[in-house]
Amino acid sequence: MRDGTGAPRAETVFMTDLTTTPDLTALSAKLRRDDQAFRRSFALGQFGADEGGADPVAPRPAAPAPARGAEARARFLALVESRLGVDAGGSVSDRIDRLLASMPPAAIPGWLAELEMEPADGAGWAALVDLLTVHETYFFRDQDQLVFLRRSVLPGLIAARRNDQLARLTVWCAGCSSGEEVYTLAMLLVDALCDAGEAEIRGDGRICIQPRWRVSVLWTDIDRGVLGQAQSGCYSDFPMGPFRSLPEAWGGYFDPSTRLPPYGGPPVRVVRPEIRALTGFLPHNVISADPPTLDACLVLCRNVLIYLSDRARLHAQALFHRALSRDGALALGPTDVMRQPELFQPMWGASTVLYRKK
Ligand SMILES: C[S@@+](CC[C@H](N)C(=O)[O-])C[C@H]1O[C@@H](n2cnc3c(N)ncnc32)[C@H](O)[C@@H]1O
Numbered sequence: 001m002r003d004g005t006g007a008p009r010a011e012t013v014f015m016t017d018l019t020t021t022p023d024l025t026a027l028s029a030k031l032r033r034d035d036q037a038f039r040r041s042f043a044l045g046q047f048g049a050d051e052g053g054a055d056p057v058a059p060r061p062a063a064p065a066p067a068r069g070a071e072a073r074a075r076f077l078a079l080v081e082s083r084l085g086v087d088a089g090g091s092v093s094d095r096i097d098r099l100l101a102s103m104p105p106a107a108i109p110g111w112l113a114e115l116e117m118e119p120a121d122g123a124g125w126a127a128l129v130d131l132l133t134v135h136e137t138y139f140f141r142d143q144d145q146l147v148f149l150r151r152s153v154l155p156g157l158i159a160a161r162r163n164d165q166l167a168r169l170t171v172w173c174a175g176c177s178s179g180e181e182v183y184t185l186a187m188l189l190v191d192a193l194c195d196a197g198e199a200e201i202r203g204d205g206r207i208c209i210q211p212r213w214r215v216s217v218l219w220t221d222i223d224r225g226v227l228g229q230a231q232s233g234c235y236s237d238f239p240m241g242p243f244r245s246l247p248e249a250w251g252g253y254f255d256p257s258t259r260l261p262p263y264g265g266p267p268v269r270v271v272r273p274e275i276r277a278l279t280g281f282l283p284h285n286v287i288s289a290d291p292p293t294l295d296a297c298l299v300l301c302r303n304v305l306i307y308l309s310d311r312a313r314l315h316a317q318a319l320f321h322r323a324l325s326r327d328g329a330l331a332l333g334p335t336d337v338m339r340q341p342e343l344f345q346p347m348w349g350a351s352t353v354l355y356r357k358k
Helices: 010-020 024-042 067-084 091-101 105-117 123-132 143-161 180-195 224-232 248-253 312-324
Strands: 167-175 199-201 207-211 211-222 234-236 268-270 278-282 295-303 325-330 343-348 353-358
Touching: 067 091, 067 105, 067 123, 091 123, 105 123, 123 224, 143 167, 143 180, 143 295, 143 325, 143 353, 167 180, 167 312, 180 199, 180 207, 180 211, 180 248, 180 278, 180 295, 211 224, 211 248, 224 234, 224 278, 295 312
Parallel strands: 167 211, 167 295, 211 278, 295 325
Antiparallel strands: 199 207, 234 268, 325 353, 343 353
């Protein structure tokens, strides 16, 4: 449309932009699909590679943020950091740039104002969480640390509780993604209880724990989208998939028969119901004011803090300290740095470390 001078009527364009409410869910889903397609085409050899401190979604050149959008971008980064704890300038900055570049610039301030008003469990934030989180995980990830935990920490935690009338073993697994880490932990606890004579695995594979034990592996994640798969305990067995590190001897913690999905694809293995029954999910953000428990003998938060800002890491580690019982232990990811050395004492294994609450 043109005005009387023949010049384009720019305000008509802006009016259109301003009334366009961005469909963040669709944008988010599209960007995630793009990421996956890019990851597939980038290099098959990289598929399933461990983070090693980097985003497993290979970086691609970011769309340059328009200069006039710099202020909105800074406002968005600050908002994402304060609500999600995410280090928005880090490995997810490329996704953020692509998200902002895909929106009409004039619509961004209104959208930001809506996000600022929206509660953390609103649809806009859920779509952002889906876009900005990385869910890579698998059974028995970082075996050195788990072996050290099983041999050097769990027996002591069990021994300290075995004379209690109600012997509680509460574990908090923060940022657990689709559940492989949670079930790994439940298996380790059962194994340690068997060694201590407090549980047994019967001939038919059934797991029986002495009734006075209250074992619970509480798993939390900021992304509610991970809940479905984690609860079902069903995992597809494909090369470099969730079973890539599962020791053969631990296969007994899964239903003996693998299932072939009717729609094709790799076989599915299902975690035994007795193991699933030890676990429970809560949506939780590690930058929340309170932990989900104050009685954990063990907290695991691995490969989560690497995506968060310094401030969020500090806060989260103080939260883990509050969640732990007096003799509790903390496991961080291999690339995480202890930011609260006055709260935790390192326990060194051959090539790994855990932390004891001070
Ligand atoms: C790479 S996965 C790690 C999964 C598992 N801990 C492991 O090591 O295999 C990171 C998980 O942290 C979650 N996450 C990211 N930021 C979080 C936050 N602020 N609070 C809680 N969970 C968060 C993500 O949703 C994702 O599921």
